[in-house]
Amino acid sequence: MKIFNLILILFSVVFTTNESTISGYKPGDVATDFRLKSVDNKMYSMSDYKEAKGFIVVFTCNHCPFAVKYEDRIIDIANRYKEKGYILIAINPNDPEAEPDDSFELMQERAKEKDFQFPYLFDEGQKIYPQYGATKTPHVFLLDSRRVVKYIGAIDDNVEDATKVKEKYLENAISSLEAGKPVDVATTKAIGCSIKVKK
Template sequence: MKKTALLSTFALLLTVVLISARYASTGYKVGDTVQDFKLKNVDGKTVSLADKQDAKGYIIAFTCNTCPVAKSYEGRIIALNEQFAPKGYPVVAIQANDADRSPGDSYNAMQQRAKTKSYAFPYLYDESQTVARAFGATNTPHMFVVKREGNQYKVAYIGAIDNNQYDPAAADKKYVESAVNELIAGKPVTTSSARAVGCGIKWKDA
């Protein structure tokens, strides 16, 4: 009985990994130009990267309401916006989980989460999951730092926020923070990628 349960669990995990890998293989890589998108914010308005003409770049966070890892990192995403929005790198959070598979990530639930946590940044609903697929996002959270070059945005960092999902104070490698600080200083990003950790995005049934 235990063997059967273990095999079933392994099969499920393997399926999640394969689905995630399918989308990640076609996603953006460091140095790629990001295609702009238009998604509905929790305030009902449509948001795109082109909206902020003074932005030097963006910290894009694929996250959600329900994943324990995303919840653990929520305060750090809020802190990143507080630290870097005044310096030209605001946060844009995107929720791409299929609400049929994860009702706690519905648009109404997103609105409530943003209100309860006093988000000072857009929290966008990628209902069609088109943007998540374009980026190659697989996890919540999955971070992308993009820098502005003319009228385009290019990927400078992909991956985790830092190297400790449980305790912010214990993280000694703050990947996103370091990447943005280097970009602001006009330096190349030393660590341009790190494996994203968190729950797999809940994709729509094919």
């Protein structure tokens, strides 16, 4: 396990973005909308979902071991909360020249393989993730219906084992939003691979 974790750390620092140059949003800020191409070759934006109670924007990708470990949890959250009016939108922020495993074509293959029932968008030109302040994959931003940021950070407190999660940060934040209450834990540290940019 120690060797695996070391590999993950080394893996995450190759072709990384400079996190010190990323500012991004804080809870209470109004997030920008976007219009990006999804794996079904259609363009999506939050404005397409007029009746949404909120949005779960997840910056994630194909290749990152952390993103892969969270993949089934992301699918589950998307399916469960869609029924409550919360739309999950996944965005791949990585440049495919820096990380070929995150090409648009391989995104399409992955979405088909895992039967994604949510938009999986490509941040072409890497214009959106710096606005949000995403630094990792996965990195989650919970927005209300007016795109006000309510929570930023990790999905939960256990990357390795979903059965041993003690704190479901994202789901707790959604519950507070549903109840019209302030989010007690509005930010956590996102754990994952750094976003890959062209050198």
